[in-house]
Amino acid sequence: MTTTLDSGASLRRPTLNRPTIAVAVLLVVACAAPFQLAPFRVFQLTLVLVYAIALMGLNLLIGYTGQISLGHGAFFAVGAYTAAIMQHHWEMPHLTTLPVALAVTFLLGLGLGIPALRLRGPYLALVTLAIAVFLGPLxxxxxxxxxxxxxxxxxxxxxxxxxxxxxxxxxxxxxLAITVVFALLVVGLLRSRVGRALKAVRDNESAAETMGVRLSWYKSLAFAWSAMLAGAAGCVNTWVIGFVSPDSFTSTLSITLLAGIVVGGLGSTWGPLLGGAFTLYVPTLSQDLNQAAPGVLFGLLIIVIMYVAPTGLAGLVGRTRRLVHPLLTRKKK
Known part of the structure; x- marks a missing residue:
């Protein structure tokens, strides 16, 4: 009888799954990294996190809703300038600029998302690119x-x-703290009823509408949330760099962000982080070759990755793990 109760208790004992363990290990490594690396390397890792925040929003819009945007560099810039103007002209504390940047970019994304409902595919991409193009001169x-x-x-x-x-x-x-908070919010959102509705919109709009999903409402919200995350990244970028200039937020930034999330892995949890690392380190590591090398290498690697791993780096990692796991299991037997 005792054995039975003990075995039942052991069955009810909570266990940690592999994703939870992986996240815990990654957080421990992330917390230890700034004490082991040189200041410049820490600065680079900080920028990777900044890009990851922006790519979370782009992943939410493209990977989970199916809307294409080439204008997220503009929302990044709006968040950066909101923080910069508050600090420079009103001498506001740094942390107070983040909620204001979130509110401004959310409302801007919502305002632009409503008229964009009539557009899709390349037409929506062209309109959002136009926003990124004219923001610099403005x-x-x-x-x-x-x-x-x-x-x-x-x-x-x-x-x-x-x-x-x-x-x-x-x-x-x-x-790191802001990245973790937004990652938890996005994961919670995607696991909720709203997240299931967004995925339904991406997979089949007609079927989603038949099931009672309000397409216009969820598309507008996805656009607003995505813009808000890009604005948050821009705000944190202002804290890290300590400088803003229109030349830092050209249309190239929007295209780079889009390339980053596609390479990282659309619709995946780890895609924004992998895409952020790719976006920062590939141009940086190739800068020493010559002035043209970063752009050339960046483009070539995108082509190679899309050929080798059409689902991005996150998909490649998952596929490699599925191939290696049976081999390791056989060896243990």
Whole structure:
């Protein structure tokens, strides 16, 4: 009888699955990294997290709703300039700029998402690209507010004395904390009824509408949430860089973000993080070759990855794991 109860208790004992263990290990490594790396490497990792936040939004829009956007660099810029203007003109604390940047870009995304409902595919991509193209000249025109072509130079968040952290380490942990919070929110959203509705819209709009899904409502919300995440990334980027300029937010940024999420893996949990690393490190590592190398290598790697792994780096990792796991299991037997 005792044995039976013990075995029943053991069956009810909670167990950790592999994704949970992988996330826990990754967080431990992420927390230890800034104490083991040089300041410049910590700065690079911080920018990877910034890009990952923006790519979460783009993944939500394209990977889970099926809407194509080439204008997310504009939302990135709006979030960056919202934070910069609040700091430069009103001397607002850094952390107070984040909720304002979220609200501004959410409303902007919602406002642009409603008229975009009539468009899809390349037509929607063209309209969003137009937004990214004209935003730069618009920022230069209002120089009294935005600093014009010269931009705005800002202070960076100073680490509290009680932390004992250097500035680069403090910025990294701020970016890491914000990334984790948004990742949890996105995962929770996708597992909810709303997430299932977004996936239904992506897979078959007619079938989703038949099942009672309000297409216009969910598409508009997805666009707004996606813009909000891009704005959050822009705000954190302003803290990390300490400078904003219209030339930093050209249409190339929008195309780079799109390439990053496609390479990372559309519709995957790890796609934004892998895409952020690809977006930062490929141009950086090839910069030493010559001035043309980053663009050339970036393009060639996109072609190679799309050929080898059509579902992106996240899909390639998953496929490799499924191939290796049976081999390891056989060896143990």
């Amino acid at each position: 920022l230069k025109r209002f120089s009294s507010v935005t600093g014009g072509s010269m931009g705005l130079t800002l202070s960076k968040p100073a680490p509290p004395a009680w932390t004992g952290l250097a500035e680069d380490q403090w910025l990294y942990f701020l970016a």
